[in-house]
Amino acid sequence: MSGEYIIEMVGITKEFPGIIANDNITLQLKKGEIHALLGENGAGKSTLMSVLFGMYQPEKGVIKKNGKPVKIYGPNDATALGIGMVHQHFKLIDVFTVLDNIILGAETTKVGFIERKAVESKVTELSERYSLKIDLHKKIEDISVGMQQRVEILKMLYRDNEILIFDEPTAVLTPQETAELMNIMRKFAQEGKSILFITHKLNEIMSVSDRVSVIRKGKYIGTVETKETTKEELSEMMVGRPVELSVKKEKAKPKHSVLRVENLSVGGKNSGKGAVNGVSFEVKSGEILAIAGIDGNGQSELIKGITGLEKISGGRIFLCDEDITDFSVRKKLQSGISHIPEDRHKHGLVLDFSLENNCVLQRYFEEEFQQKGFIKNSAVRKYATDLIDLFDIRSNQGPVTLTRSMSGGNQQKAVIARELDRNQPLIIAVQPTRGLDVGAIENIHRELVKKRDEGKAILLVSFELEEVMNVSDRILVIYEGEIAGEFYPDKTTVSELGLYMAGTKRKEESDSDEQKS
Amino acid sequence: MSKNHEIRSKIKHVYSKDGTKTALASLLSIATGLAVGGIIIMLVSVFNSDIGLKGGIEGLKLIFFGVFNKGRDAFGELVFGFNPVNIGNLLFRATPVIMTGLSVAVAFKTGLFNIGAPGQYLAGTAATLILALKIPGYIIPPFAIWIIAFVGGMAAGALWGAIPGILKAYLRINEVLACIMTNWIAANGVTWIFENSTLRNGGESGKVGFIMKTTANGVATAKFGLDRIFPGSQVNGGFFIAVIFAILVYIIITKTVLGYEMKACGYNKDAAEYAGIKSKRMIVFSMAFAGALSGGGAALYYLSGNTEFFWSTYQSLPTEGFNGIPIALLASNNPIAVIFTGSFMSVLSVAGQQLKNLTSYNEYITDIIIGIIVYLSAFSLVIKNFISSDKKILRRKASSADENTHSDEEIITQAHIQSEEGDGA
Numbered sequence: 057m058s059g060e061y062i063i064e065m066v067g068i069t070k071e072f073p074g075i076i077a078n079d080n081i082t083l084q085l086k087k088g089e090i091h092a093l094l095g096e097n098g099a100g101k102s103t104l105m106s107v108l109f110g111m112y113q114p115e116k117g118v119i120k121k122n123g124k125p126v127k128i129y130g131p132n133d134a135t136a137l138g139i140g141m142v143h144q145h146f147k148l149i150d151v152f153t154v155l156d157n158i159i160l161g162a163e164t165t166k167v168g169f170i171e172r173k174a175v176e177s178k179v180t181e182l183s184e185r186y187s188l189k190i191d192l193h194k195k196i197e198d199i200s201v202g203m204q205q206r207v208e209i210l211k212m213l214y215r216d217n218e219i220l221i222f223d224e225p226t227a228v229l230t231p232q233e234t235a236e237l238m239n240i241m242r243k244f245a246q247e248g249k250s251i252l253f254i255t256h257k258l259n260e261i262m263s264v265s266d267r268v269s270v271i272r273k274g275k276y277i278g279t280v281e282t283k284e285t286t287k288e289e290l291s292e293m294m295v296g297r298p299v300e301l302s303v304k305k306e307k308a309k310p311k312h313s314v315l316r317v318e319n320l321s322v323g324g325k326n327s328g329k330g331a332v333n334g335v336s337f338e339v340k341s342g343e344i345l346a347i348a349g350i351d352g353n354g355q356s357e358l359i360k361g362i363t364g365l366e367k368i369s370g371g372r373i374f375l376c377d378e379d380i381t382d383f384s385v386r387k388k389l390q391s392g393i394s395h396i397p398e399d400r401h402k403h404g405l406v407l408d409f410s411l412e413n414n415c416v417l418q419r420y421f422e423e424e425f426q427q428k429g430f431i432k433n434s435a436v437r438k439y440a441t442d443l444i445d446l447f448d449i450r451s452n453q454g455p456v457t458l459t460r461s462m463s464g465g466n467q468q469k470a471v472i473a474r475e476l477d478r479n480q481p482l483i484i485a486v487q488p489t490r491g492l493d494v495g496a497i498e499n500i501h502r503e504l505v506k507k508r509d510e511g512k513a514i515l516l517v518s519f520e521l522e523e524v525m526n527v528s529d530r531i532l533v534i535y536e537g538e539i540a541g542e543f544y545p546d547k548t549t550v551s552e553l554g555l556y557m558a559g560t561k562r563k564e565e566s567d568s569d570e571q572k573s
Numbered sequence: 574m575s576k577n578h579e580i581r582s583k584i585k586h587v588y589s590k591d592g593t594k595t596a597l598a599s600l601l602s603i604a605t606g607l608a609v610g611g612i613i614i615m616l617v618s619v620f621n622s623d624i625g626l627k628g629g630i631e632g633l634k635l636i637f638f639g640v641f642n643k644g645r646d647a648f649g650e651l652v653f654g655f656n657p658v659n660i661g662n663l664l665f666r667a668t669p670v671i672m673t674g675l676s677v678a679v680a681f682k683t684g685l686f687n688i689g690a691p692g693q694y695l696a697g698t699a700a701t702l703i704l705a706l707k708i709p710g711y712i713i714p715p716f717a718i719w720i721i722a723f724v725g726g727m728a729a730g731a732l733w734g735a736i737p738g739i740l741k742a743y744l745r746i747n748e749v750l751a752c753i754m755t756n757w758i759a760a761n762g763v764t765w766i767f768e769n770s771t772l773r774n775g776g777e778s779g780k781v782g783f784i785m786k787t788t789a790n791g792v793a794t795a796k797f798g799l800d801r802i803f804p805g806s807q808v809n810g811g812f813f814i815a816v817i818f819a820i821l822v823y824i825i826i827t828k829t830v831l832g833y834e835m836k837a838c839g840y841n842k843d844a845a846e847y848a849g850i851k852s853k854r855m856i857v858f859s860m861a862f863a864g865a866l867s868g869g870g871a872a873l874y875y876l877s878g879n880t881e882f883f884w885s886t887y888q889s890l891p892t893e894g895f896n897g898i899p900i901a902l903l904a905s906n907n908p909i910a911v912i913f914t915g916s917f918m919s920v921l922s923v924a925g926q927q928l929k930n931l932t933s934y935n936e937y938i939t940d941i942i943i944g945i946i947v948y949l950s951a952f953s954l955v956i957k958n959f960i961s962s963d964k965k966i967l968r969r970k971a972s973s974a975d976e977n978t979h980s981d982e983e984i985i986t987q988a989h990i991q992s993e994e995g996d997g998a
Binding site for chain 2 (some may be wrong): 387426
């Protein structure tokens with residue numbers, strides 16, 4: 057019986073001051089299986105993995121390999137036990153070649169010199185065996201994110217790891233790349249390698265895993281056979297209550313034009329091709345237009361161009377038929393834009409401000425909050441308190457809480473509360489649910505649909521196709537700074553969108569016109 | 574019992590406040606600095622037979638209580654008590670460093686490290702002296718000249734501060750590098766300006782290389798009666814002006830729209846831009862504001878009427894400028910606290926003078942103490958975190974020992990909420 061599990065973490069408890077990150081968690085990985093670890097953000101998945109890699113020593117619990125207890129004091133011990141991990145944020149050196157990155161830290165040397173030939177033939181052999189095709193002599197900075205992930209995978213294989221951990225591996229991939237990765241994972245499993253797959257995407261779990269372990273708020277909820285469960289059951293285990301996975305909404309009734317972008321280009325005045333190249337579209341009142349695409353295809357620049365955070369190199373922007381192209385950021389905001397930014401830490405919040413000061417970030421100078429250059433603190437306090445009540449923003453000290461000390465989900469809620477409450481005709485929401493748990497995502501989607509029904513125009517930028525298909529009324533796929541096609545969620549599929557997102561297919565203007573009619 | 578409880582929870586509440594921890598961290602750095610200084614004094618006395626143990630103890634006394642020293646009595650023993658000269662001089666020396674401390678603190682609030690205070694101070698010095706000495710005193714009343722010279726000093730400092738600000742905002746040149754350059758440009762420029770000027774003191778009472786006192790033109794800061802409280806000292810009304818500036822800066826930073834924008838830019842430039850704040854302008858403004866305060870500090874110092882400027886400064890920068898950095902750090906950039914940390918720095922400098930005058934030690938011992946404090950004040954954040962974590966450990970120990978602590982914490986949070994409500998109303 058003891059031989060059944062290749063690696064076991066039994067009764068792991070890890071405490072941090074004021075919080076129990078892992079409370080008696082048991083995770084048992086069978087040899088040759090794909091085991092999914094499911095949990096919301098902050099449920100304790102990363103802590104558990106850090107324990108496995110010896111970064112933290114648990115207060116209680118044991119780690120066993122093949123039934124024998126082992127002690128892991130650092131990543132080197134973990135590697136010696138054959139445990140390897142592909143991190144969510146890759147640990148690669150950009151200016152090194154693929155090969156150099158693969159062998160880094162595990163170089164085979166002869167009198168101090170790296171045995172390049174031997175090393176290269178081993179890596180080549182591995183990449184052929186698992187059909188992980190890659191140019192070994194390219195620099196990391198020159199290859200795509202999907203390729204970089206392959207480098208990480210090859211790194212594990214090169215070290216002869218037999219326990220492979222993937223931490224949110226599909227977050228950066230297209231649907232096609234994701235499917236490919238799933239195949240590679242299956243192949244590994246067939247060869248007898250054991251895989252631990254950390255994710256919060258239910259579709260992927262259903263398609264690839266053999267068993268699923270769920271943790272919630274640091275506690276172990278249970279382990280189920282994938283075949284015997286459903287997405288609904290898994291999400292309930294993860295969140296602790298039944299969750300509506302699809303957004304309920306009626307058909308959109310688009311009215312007048314709110315945002316019109318004509319031939320917009322951003323960047324690339326000197327270097328030729330910019331980040332955004334001659335994009336034109338329109339968002340109407342009462343509709344949600346989604347911009348779908350893989351991260352880094354010009355979405356950020358497009359939004360920054362519209363909101364004025366980045367200089368545009370061509371084109372015009374109209375808001376409710378007013379030309380706002382040359383307005384300052386503030387004037388744009390005031391003329392009718394709410395903006396939920398991509399990165400709440402970078403743009404959305406001043407983390408070292410109190411929550412109440414963040415609530416008035418774009419409004420502190422308005423008459424309501426300011427008199428003769430002095431901030432009306434009581435007005436700010438009252439407004440923030442109302443907003444906190446209305447949107448159920450949780451924090452330990454209410455309006456005066458230091459924003460940095462709040463949880464990511466509540467920080468995002470604060471941003472969304474502030475933006476939606478400004479009640480502008482155009483709402484730009486970039487990755488509004490990034491890093492949030494299923495329950496919070498549900499709420500935000502509902503709020504967006506509610507605003508749509510109130511007649512607002514919503515421009516949603518998302519890298520998550522599920523979100524795009526679920527929430528939007530119309531979809532534009534962006535690829536390399538150009539609109540690759542226009543779709544309607546009820547008339548397209550995720551895999552079709554994927555082809556356009558990856559640039560393999562491209563729709564001519566006439567095609568999209570046909571689809572409209 | 575319950576009253577005791579209340580007091581305990583109140584103490585805990587005060588202790589849990591961020592400001593308390595910050596103050597404790599600063600006090601800890603000061604105490605450590607003084608302790609190390611004391612150890613050095615004793616070590617020197619042990620190894621230097623000229624000084625001896627008695628001299629060492631005298632040195633210690635002077636380090637800690639130098640301000641209250643009244644010299645030596647007929648038997649050669651140190652006498653302590655109220656010494657108006659020392660305290661007056663303390664306030665006089667504190668004036669410029671409070672201003673440069675404010676200068677550094679203001680820039681910090683916008684996320685900028687103003688290491689250019691010495692250059693701004695020199696620019697202020699030059700402008701103030703030229704205006705105060707060149708405007709004919711027989712035409713324009715001295716009072717008006719004083720104001721013009723003071724404003725001129727601030728303006729020159731503002732201009733000098735704005736240069737690294739502009740470089741930072743529009744060309745992304747690190748303000749620390751730009752400030753170092755502007756410092757030395759100021760040092761050389763000021764020397765050059767005064768080298769051929771008619772403002773040089775022609776060797777009165779054997780002194781060469783100095784610029785005339787502003788009293789030569791009848792201009793001097795009013796004493797506001799301080800000279801009667803502290804007779805024989807150099808004190809003047811400049812100290813009050815520095816305190817008023819500290820209060821003004823405090824109000825601007827904490828209560829106004831301008832302060833909100835400065836802090837937003839300082840904490841998170843990207844978020845500030847997202848909110849429509851013109852962060853580039855804010856950077857330039859903040860550096861100019863900081864420069865104006867440094868320049869104002871120089872103006873207050875040289876308009877006192879009893880100070881002379883050593884014009885050949887191309888090889889050295891004024892310490893008043895650099896001392897603004899530890900003063901701001903020790904004060905955690907709180908403008909009101911700057912008044913106290915600035916005064917504390919001048920306590921040390923007065924103590925250094927006492928050491929030099931009354932014992933075989935030289936005044937550089939106090940420089941070592943200041944150095945240690947500066948070092949530790951840079952770590953004050955670490956120390957602050959240490960204090961916080963210490964508290965957590967204590968609390969955890971307490972909670973395992975005694976279940977009532979939980980209710981204690983509730984009381985604390987309640988007290989907190991109440992006090993906040995009080996603030997709001």
